[in-house]
Amino acid sequence: MPNSIIIDGNIAEDLWILVGKDATEIPAGPVILPQALWNESKDSLSDRGQVGVWLDSDEPPCLIEQDLESFAVIAVNFGSFMDGRGFSYGRELRDTYGFNGEIRAIGSFIRDQLFYLKRCGFNSFALEGSDQEEALASFAAFSDSYQAGADQPNPLFTRR
């Protein structure tokens, strides 16, 4: 059975292969590479077209800032759901660097974080441990927000 992910509010088959940090070889097909492996091997990957990369909790987006155009997807790993660094990484990727591709949450995040993750620029979610269909309800936890986010650049005070 293929892995499914939530992407843009729908459940879809996940076509990407997530490559672990300890991998020494890069498998064929669409891959999401760990940041370090990407930076080591990017010169030899030029014939692959667009690839994916993933950042661990302690790897800020500035590590891949120069290569954003090479990526179709950037995944951010949540080592623990309590580690909120990824929320800022999402906003930097979307707002500061203007990355337009897929930003995917992977790892230990939970369903109850989906609304905030989406506001921080994430649009795909490899949600584990919860029913993905049921989890979709969490995107609608709030109908509006006070402050600006990646999904709504204008804070509420400009729209009251």
Place this chain on the structure above:
Amino acid sequence: MMPLFFLVSNEYSMYIYDKHDKRLIAERVAQYRDQTERYLAGNLSDEQFLPLRLQNGLYIQRLAPMLRICIPYGTFNSDQMRKLASISRDFDKGYAHFSTRQNLQLNWPKLEEVPDILEELASVEMHAIQTSGNCIRNTTTDQFAGAAADEIEDPRPYCEIIREWSTFHPEFAYLPRKFKIAVCASAADRAAINLHDIGIDIVHNDEGETGFRILVGGGLGRTPVIGTEIVDFLPKQHLITYLEAILRVYNQLGRRDNKYKARIKILVRAMGIDAFREKVESEWAALKDGPSTLTEAEFNRAKSFFVSPDYKTIDANTSAAQLKDQGLQNKTFGKWLERNINAHKAPGYASVTLSLKPTGYAPGDVSDRQMEAIADLADQFSFGEIRASHQQNVILPHVEQSNLLELWEKAKELGFATANIGYLTDIVCCPGGDFCALANAKSLPIAEAIQRKFDDADYLYDIGDIDLNISGCMNACSHHHIGHIGILGVDKKGQEFYQVSLGGSQDRDASLAKILGPSFSTDQVPTVIETIINTYVGERTDEETFLDTYRRIGLSPFKEKVYAK
């Protein structure tokens, strides 16, 4: 001129929800109700539910859950107080506790009833959002905001702007640790801005424009630190983008490997203020002048909620003379006037502090009946307005001076007229080991024992201003580091002991208290405090407060007396 019929008693000077606020708060209640149900059904683990309930104010305590209800920047009204009273009666044991961050705590709510409590709160535009957890907490300010004679502006519109920005902030709900912001706009700092993660000092430049001097990295807890200035004048329109930049740097670089080193103060100290500022400025460059830049229209909207009540025109001199006479005729009233009254910006008015520190009662505790009585006093004497102070007292901000005698008499009957504000018995005290799961030692019995030792009103008067703060553990909820006298409960092989420190201050001249020496047993504490006070009385010059004397003579004379064999 407003038509008269508009001036009904419920025209409070406070933030009123519009349709957006109402909907968002209702959605929050529904969200938390669903989360509670999923938790009770076993679909959310304890670990996953933990931050969700904390960010809705719910702790699991030693004996029961504890719910911390938010009083944004300490401002609320009589209707809200009555609702808090009925909630404490219907869902708890009929009493509640004012905390040191201008919030109100219920000690015995049922976990499964918390969504109902939140719904009740929402009906009076209150909530428990972000009163706990590793997020941006309730923004606090001067309890006399909007009334104080020494303020340059009402700080509450800025607090409200910060409240809206920080509420449900998607990026900063899983910070390395909790994050507290305090705002001050007066000559005296009654908000302890030096001791918050971010302290905001509202200032005017030479052109008369409003801006902010921002301090960062202050805080208490295990490692008390006085905040450092990161910007001396931030033009007001940049407030939100600048705060966002600070938080973004902290969220990414703050330590997450050790909860005791996770506050922003540790990061600022490790990086140095210059390197930290450089990082913030670099993040800020991407945000500055963006859509979150505040507009004149937004400042005006925020200010429109905090208009002054409809004061009478009163001749200040006549009013002051009358009050003086009343004070001379009734000495007890005169003493109360000296302690429990704060100068008001409107002629003929005063702010009144109702003491929640009578001897024998837990500091900051109020019963449901007392809450209702306070609401009635607020309606009768203070335009329905009430404030909570971080010293755990309750304030009626706008009282006509000619009504003070009548108010005092009523307050006396109700037990709120203890003339001890700022005195040794106005003890700031956490719930401690009697209630709190984190505590190493009890704090309430220590407070009571000290109050009983110093129950002579004339003696207290003679001793003068002393801040005494008692925390039951190193988390320092009662800010023992900034008490002129601080007491910290410690655990020594299962026994409760108390460490005493001297010389803290939370005002503009903020300083951290120094530990006197080895800790004391429960029984020794009142006598130790007495020895410290006697040492002060023996050493002081005519005009010196306790803090003045301590700063002149230092720790040694106190130490010698206390530890003399």
